[in-house]
Amino acid sequence: MDIRTPIPSQSTRFLDRLRNFIRLRGLAYKTEQTYVFWIKRFIRFHGRRHPETMGTVEVEAFLSHLVLQANVSVGTQRVALNALIFLYREFLDTPLEDLQYEMAKKPKKLPVVFSPEEAASAIGNLEGEYKLIAMLIYGAGLRINEALRLRVKDVDFGMQQLVVRDGKGGKDRITLLPDRLVKPLQQQIDTALHLHKADLARGFGSVYMPAGLSRKYPSASQEPDWQYVFPAPDLSVDPRSGIKRRHHMLDRTVQKHFRIAIRAAGIRKPAGSHTFRHSFATRLLEAGY
Incomplete structure (x- = not known):
């Protein structure tokens, strides 16, 4: 990880504040790691713009990119979506509008089982x-x-x-x-x-x-x-x-x-x-x- 742990409570760094917010909400550490990973990836995709300067359009573009260029699975796209919804609705208190984006398609596979x-x-x-x-x-x-x-x-x-x-x-x-x-x-x-x-x-x-x-x-x-x-x-x-x-x-x-x-x-x-x-x-x- 590139963030100090434990995190200084008075830190003004965006990701430090985000992590502290997640911890105050009592979310699991694995959830924290997952959310921060996808939020960082979202920021990098948009040229390191601050999330406060972005919104629905940028989220739609990122989620579509994950399917059309990164070829991610349904589950992976859903995790990224959950992270960004948390970012905007919970942390930034700026709920996203009705999202329109390219959705991953779930492959029709039978589960592997043992005899x-x-x-x-x-x-x-x-x-x-x-x-x-x-x-x-x-x-x-x-x-x-x-x-x-x-x-x-x-x-x-x-x-x-x-x-x-x-x-x-x-x-x-x-x-x-x-x-x-x-x-x-x-x-x-x-x-x-x-x-x-x-x-x-x-x-x-x-x-x-x-x-x-x-x-x-x-x-x-x-x-x-x-x-x-x-x-x-x-x-x-x-x-x-x-x-x-x-x-x-x-x-x-x-x-x-x-x-x-x-x-x-x-x-x-x-x-x-x-x-x-x-x-x-x-x-x-x-x-x-």
């Missing part, structure tokens, strides 16, 4: 927490980031269910916890809490808290219930607060292990973590749900 044998073979090539994450995606229908963001309090062994917080579209939902995952998940939580106890003894032990809760409950970040089920192997500095703490495992590391396991299973499909989830949905449909 039960392929899924078992790929999962069998994984070990430890990587295997458990794959089993949660395949057995409970979680997205990879939903699995990695699970906290201890989100697992209800009594009801055998998982609470998925801030899923796609910012919504919470409840999903099933298969019988065969109860014991390994209990063991994983024990491991995570043992690591948390060791962190506390070393003067650390805090975890990132959702928007607003860190101010409302300042001590909650060190409570066991808020710890991640799949903690990262090392402590790292929170780029927003500057606090050294333990985050959850990185999705790119998990994805790498998945790709290796899939290749080792002799599977030649263009598959990844999403394939386990698509296969979960397919099994439900085949079972009549």
Whole structure:
């Protein structure tokens, strides 16, 4: 990143003020990175003009360029649109007019799925927490980031269910916890809490808290219930607060292990973590749900 972290509260730089505004709104750090990326790209596309001197016409030109010249997907164009709507409606308090631009077309592709044998073979090539994450995606229908963001309090062994917080579209939902995952998940939580106890003894032990809760409950970040089920192997500095703490495992590391396991299973499909989830949905449909 080219912006200092944490950001000086009195900074007059445009992107510094934008980042501080995003953080005050309590948006996720990944959302902050995404919005800033697309807003910077928008500014550069228009010769580094200040956004306050631009508006609907310039946004339309940029969004059309993404499709006609950059050949981006529907999802990518939508993310860019969301970033620019946030910029003008929320940050600059200048809502855009009805936008008319070239829209990306969604390709008609069938999702890649595993057969039960392929899924078992790929999962069998994984070990430890990587295997458990794959089993949660395949057995409970979680997205990879939903699995990695699970906290201890989100697992209800009594009801055998998982609470998925801030899923796609910012919504919470409840999903099933298969019988065969109860014991390994209990063991994983024990491991995570043992690591948390060791962190506390070393003067650390805090975890990132959702928007607003860190101010409302300042001590909650060190409570066991808020710890991640799949903690990262090392402590790292929170780029927003500057606090050294333990985050959850990185999705790119998990994805790498998945790709290796899939290749080792002799599977030649263009598959990844999403394939386990698509296969979960397919099994439900085949079972009549």
